[in-house]
Amino acid sequence: MATRTEARAMRERRDAPRPFAARRSRMARAEVRLLLTSTRFVASLFWLTIVVATMLFVLPYSERNTSPVFPWFVAVSVAVYLGHRFFPYEGYHPWAFSLLLLATDALVAMMVYLTGGSRSALSLLFITVIIFSSAYFDLLETMLFTAVTCAIYFAPYLYEQMDFGTLKEMAMSVPVYFLIALSGFFVISKAREQEREKKELSDIIARADRKNRELSALYAASIRFATTLDTEEIVAVLEEKAGELVPADAMLVCLDEGGGVLKPRSPQNLDDAEALLLPPPESNPLYVAASAVLPVTISRTDEDPRFHAYMRAAGYASMICVPLFASSSVIGVLACLSRMEEAYDDDDARVLLTLASEAALALEKAGLYRTTLEDKNKIETIINSLADALLVLDGEGRVVLANPSASRLFGMRTAFPGETIEEALKRADGEVVFRDPGMEEALRLVLHRGQAVKNDMALQAENTIYFQVMWLPLRDSTGAVVGAVVILHDVTDFVELDRMKSNFISMVSHELKTPLTSIKGFVRLLDAGRVGPVNEKQRRYLEIVLQQTESLTKIIEDLLDLSRIEAGIIEVRREKVDLRSLAEGVLAGLENMSREKEVGMYLEIPEGLPPVAGDPERIRQVLTNLVHNALKFTPSGGEVRVRAREREGECLVEVADTGIGISPQDLPRVFDKFYQVDSSTTRQQSGTGLGLSISRELVAAQGGRMWVHSEKGVGSTFAFTLPLWASLEAREGVGERSGTPPSEWKSGVQGA
Known part of the structure; x- marks a missing residue:
């Protein structure tokens, strides 16, 4: 523990910021203290030997052994011996060491006096005092103490009569003493410097060795940390x-x-x-x-x-x-x-x-x-337990993961590395057909545009299976698309239920249509007075019955159209149609409703609009549905505008109103079957929620498409396109696409 404490103390002294000269002086003193401490016994023994030898071999033969200086000599000898033996060299005590050296000078002067004065050779011991001072003090202090020693050097000769030659010889000793002091100081300083550099080098080596051990241990630890989890x-x-x-x-x-x-x-x-x-x-x-x-x-x-x-x-x-x-x-x-x-x-x-x-x-x-x-195991457990088939694709559309449901569904034992989804699906037990959009388009949208896509798929085998397919993009930490997840949800049961529902609706509609036709005929006979006179009150009641019969007939016609559309057997003729005259007829038929609601109707179709290709009855049905809806949901004082114009080889038709509008959350479902916006206003209006769904399908059957733009409280604009007759003639001869879904497709997947 002491060694560690001393090392720490030395390190603190070494590292503490202080001026260079002061640091060097303190370090030199510390080294001298250690030097003098190590020679303490030799120094005290040296002076003891000199004093004892002088007393035994010189003083008995001296003429001054009876001098009163002798008792002082003995006392000072003991003091000098004890001083050198027990002086605290571990600390720096300049005044105490000066007193010790003065006592030593006095001892040498007494020895010189007692042993013959100018004839004594013991005056050389003054050199020892000068060497001790140069070892302990700095240069200035050494020179001062050398001067004091030279002064004491002359003290023993004050009681003698000396000639000039002797004094000159003694005076010449003074510069010699100063040269000895300088030489001793520089020699000892050089020794101190060498010792200091040696010690610093030793400390540097020790520190480097410690740093090396630390770095080796840290490196070994980092290697082991890096190779284990x-x-x-x-x-x-x-x-x-x-x-x-x-x-x-x-x-x-x-x-x-x-x-x-x-x-x-x-x-x-x-x-x-x-x-x-x-x-x-x-x-x-x-x-x-x-x-x-x-x-x-x-x-x-x-x-x-x-x-x-x-x-x-x-x-x-x-x-x-x-x-x-x-x-x-x-x-x-x-x-x-x-x-x-x-x-x-x-x-x-x-x-x-x-x-x-x-x-x-x-x-x-x-x-x-x-x-x-743990998360991976959880995800794998969830994926493997999914009843839905799940495929994970990379950025190139290759299958990298298929859960057990997908493997069983498509008869795959595993998804081979580098195998695309098209190649994987070819091994399925049956023909795979995608619809709205196709598989290539869905892959393009999800991998290249990062869009989530929903479409339908049929696996045509002995028993056709229908799926609703979700294509979801996989993104990395930067948001870039790196793959896709494909989820196939079996909706075959829903398709079967929807088919049964459609068959039931078709059957009921046909069964209702016959008695309604009879009712309409008899009501007209009564109204015409064929069976007797009819008063005004009875005629008004008959008109109400006839109106309600017409409304019921319209509902039945919508249901029959829906069943035909879902069965894929709806009849659509392809004729040259003058859209302006057709639209004028539609507005004329709804003129009474417009006047009753006080809603203005405006036709904005140019005279020279090229004819369109389509079924005039079906186009009239679509326009009637859209204008009727616009009038129904437009408050008094509003307006309905029917516009049409040529655009990129087709005709764009718009029915715009200033009605109540449709909220953003209802917009995606306005074309769904039987869907009606859930609001007090729409609930006050009659309707089955089939008009828009049938209209969109009728437009699609004629080669067009339908969409809507709406803002709540501002109004709605329903738009659809129809091919121009000239454009259709230019494209004649183009065959239908291969891979047409079976008839069950429309009656199943759409309903699901």
Whole structure:
């Protein structure tokens, strides 16, 4: 522990910012103190030997051994010996060392005096004092003390009569002493510099060696973290490498199990790891490190008042806690404990923090992998248990996944790599036919435009199976389409129900039409007075009966048209039609309704509009439905406009009104069979909800299409197209498309 403390102290002194000269001076003094400390015994023995030899072999023969200086000599000798033996060289005490050197100078002067004065050779011992001063002091202090020594050098000769030659020889010794002081200072300074550089080099090598061990341990840990996704193994590697990097008598890794609650994992040399987590978070270094996202270092038990009780209960002298910080949060804490004080410092915190960061990323990666694997298993379970067939396609339309339902449906054991959906469907037990849109168009829309598509499919075999197909785009993190999911929902039962319903409607309509025809005939006979006179009241009642009979007949005709459309047997003639005259007839037939509702009707069809190709009766039926609806839903004071114009080889017809409009949520369903907008206004109007559905199918049967634009409270515009007679003549000879669905198609898939 002492060695570690000294090393830390030296590191702090070395790294502390201070001026270069001051740092060099302090370092030199520290080195000299160590030098003098190591030679303490030699110096004290040297002076003891000189004094004893002088007393034994010189003083008995000296004429001055009875001088009163002798007792002082003995006392100063003892003081000098004790001073050199016990001087505190570990610190820097310039005044105390100056007194010691002055005492030594006095001792040498007494020895010179007692041993003959100018005839004594012991004056050379003054050189020893000068060398000691140059070793301890800086240059200026050394020169000053050399001057003091030279002054004391002349003290023993003050009681003698000396000639000029002797004085000159003594005076010449003074510059020699100064040269010796300078030489000693520079020699010792050079020795000090070499020693300092050697020590710095040794420290650098030691630090480099430590850094090398740290980097090797961190590199080995990162390699092992990168090759495993097991949490327990990651924790074991973390503890192993932490033990290599810092001294630890015990170790603990705690992971956040959710809600900020830490749970111990694989404790090392701890009998009760749970006990370390019991204290409240504010006095528990594990929780403090996790919440502050900073290392917590406890060097001594009494260092931090917050952790006094915790460290005493744990039974360890020092502790370091490092958070495991992943991408955005702390997922755990690493704790190392030691029974030795001052076991951990900032360097330990730094290297452990690096190791903990690597471990945290590995733990996060393992957690993500585990979550992904769980999600994958859930998704696979859901996909495999789906009753609907499901196919996953890549960006090129190749099948990459087919669930068991799809494999059973199409007789596929597996989807081969690189196999397109067309190739996969060819192995189905029957002919596969797509409708509205076709398979190629659906693939183009979903893969190239990223649109979700819904269409219908029939698997024509011994028993035809009908499907509603959903094509959904798959996107990556940037939003780019990388594939598609195809879901096939079996609607065969719905198709059969719809077919039965259509057959029932057709049968009932036919059965109702015959008695209604008879009723209409007899009512007209009564109204004509064929069976007797009819008064005005009776005539009014007969007119009401006739009107209601006509309404019922219209409903029956709509139902029959619907059944014919769904059966695919509706008759549509192809003739040259003057659309303007036809539209004039339609408006004339609805003139009474227009006057009753006080709604204006306007025809905006140019005189020279080219004739269209179609069935005039069916076109009249479509126009009548649209204008009738427009009048029905337009309040008094509004207007209805019928427009037509040529556009790109076809005729565009529009019926616009200023009525109540249609809300955005109802727009997609206005052409559905039996659908009526759910509002108080529409509920007040009569109707079956078949007119628009039949109109769209009649337009489609004549080679056109129908759509609507509407704004709630502003009005609606129903538009449809019809081929021009000239354009149709130019295209004559073009055959029908192959792969026409069976007759059951229309009666089934549409209804479903």
